[in-house]
Amino acid sequence: MPARPRDGAATQQHLLAAARRRFAADGYDRTTIRAVAGDVGVDAALVIRYFGSKEGLFTRAADLDLGLPDLTGVRAGDLSKVLVGRFFAVWEDDPTFLALLRAAATSDVAAEAMRGVFARQVGPALAAVTDDRAPERAALVAATVLGFAMARYVLRLPPLVDMTRDRAEAWLGPTLRHYLLD
Amino acid sequence: MPARPRDGAATQQHLLAAARRRFAADGYDRTTIRAVAGDVGVDAALVIRYFGSKEGLFTRAADLDLGLPDLTGVRAGDLSKVLVGRFFAVWEDDPTFLALLRAAATSDVAAEAMRGVFARQVGPALAAVTDDRAPERAALVAATVLGFAMARYVLRLPPLVDMTRDRAEAWLGPTLRHYLLD
DNA sequence: AGGCTAGGTCATCGATCGTTGACACGGAAG
DNA sequence: CTTCCGTGTCAACGATCGATGACCTAGCCT
Known part of the structure; x- marks a missing residue:
């Protein structure tokens, strides 16, 4: 065996x-x-x-960053594109958020x-594009x-599992604009 | 003690x-x-x-009926009122659905x-008011x-916890109409 | 009255899990 | 080479849980 070097930080x-993969796939209790x-x-x-305990491990594993950009100055028509883009980046490229949701x-x-x-992240970022309420x-x-x-990744409702990103953005865009601007 | 009568069906x-209350409050594993x-x-x-096993108990406890009415002939303007009304009836008067979601x-x-x-319930009921897709x-x-x-009952995001039914219907109505009719 | 059946209890097994403390090893510093 | 600390292992404890099977008991039928 290669006898992996003894590097605590890397371990x-x-x-x-x-932990993120396990928590995302199985939830907290079953992990x-x-x-x-x-x-x-x-x-x-x-x-x-x-990590002290299982809860400590989870807390460290679930520390995440949505990476929401500064939305001031983004045109209303581009808002949903930006938000849906972040959505797929966060949910499909990293198991952390799914772990947290489960x-x-x-x-x-x-x-x-x-x-x-x-x-700390969603509220302030959106406050930049919508004044009251x-x-x-x-x-x-x-x-x-x-x-x-929830419907796409956890429940796996077929129509949503098969939906492309473009189509998702086409459906969700007007909804997000309605919630943010109407 | 009153020595509750021995009635298997009632028990x-x-x-x-x-079981519905426990599953709703604590989820499957912690129950x-x-x-x-x-x-x-x-x-x-x-x-x-x-019930044979814990899973058997859950299966029986999670057998639920949304009670969706026949939506044929309901005017577009009244659709969201009907749907949001059913929503609160299902989610706030009965722990079954919350148990299932958790x-x-x-x-x-x-x-x-x-x-x-x-x-078996949502799809067919909505198919009555929207033809294609x-x-x-x-x-x-x-x-x-x-x-x-999820946001109101599980995550308990404050703005949604405090939202009245009327206000929820005012927000969700246009979204539901968009998904069903646009 | 007496027995039979359904309702309910009791003790226990086997497995799993989080957590702990003692111990072993490996490599850099002196 | 020896020392020492950080890295990692090992065995085990205590608790919990789902499930099992033997046993008890209340109440209806004859």
Whole structure:
């Protein structure tokens, strides 16, 4: 065996990546520390050593960044294109958000983490393009995005699983504009 | 103690009601057969006797009816009122659907049950008011409803938790009409 | 009255999981 | 070469849970 070098920092990153995949695929409860450790080829006790507990591992693994750009000055017609583009980047290229969503369904700490993302990232970013009633508008946008993600990636409703990005943007665009601007 | 009469059928109904509450509040994994049995004041072994297994209990408890009316002939302007009305009836007066949603996030059998509800109830009901692309339109409506429920009852985003039914209908109405008719 | 059936209990098994503490190893510093 | 600390392993504990099978009991039928 290649006897992977003993690099603690790298091992922690591998553990976090494996944890994100497991939490995304199986949810919080069904994800076991032993399985995450096994994916990396390491003992479960090491995970506890590095992250303190299963909840600590989840908290670190679920720390995410939506990467929302500054929306000031973006034309109304381009808003949905930008938002839907971010949507697919966040949901299809990285298992973190799916992990958070699955966990939030049953875990209160995960739900709180979600509220934090909403309060610190979605709310402020959208407040730049909509003056009054910004929190309500942002929450409706969040509900739209969460519903689409839930139906497409978790429930896997066939019509949404098969939908292309362009078509999704064509459908969601007017809805998002309605919530943000009407 | 009053020594509750020995009525098997009634006990099963009490167990199903308790199971729906537990599954809705705690999700599938965190709900224990012992807790459900305890809520009814009965031994856990009896639950297995009646429902075979935890999964059997869930399947019976998650058997639900949206009660969607026949929508043929409903005027376009009244569509959202009817749909949003059913939404609150289903989500706030009965824990069944919330239980199913929470469970569907991590359990595949629950997700399959959700797809069944969509295919047998939502799809056909909405097909009555929209001719072409009916499955796609119905799926978008389902995503809208699921997102709103997820954000309001599971994530508890404050702006949506505080929203009145009338205001919800005012926001969701145009979106639902867009998905169904545009 | 007596027995039979359905309703319900009890003790327990086997498996899994998070977590812990003691121990082993490997490599850079002195 | 030895020391030492960070890296990783190992065995095990304590708790929980789903499920099983033997057993008890209340109440109706004859």
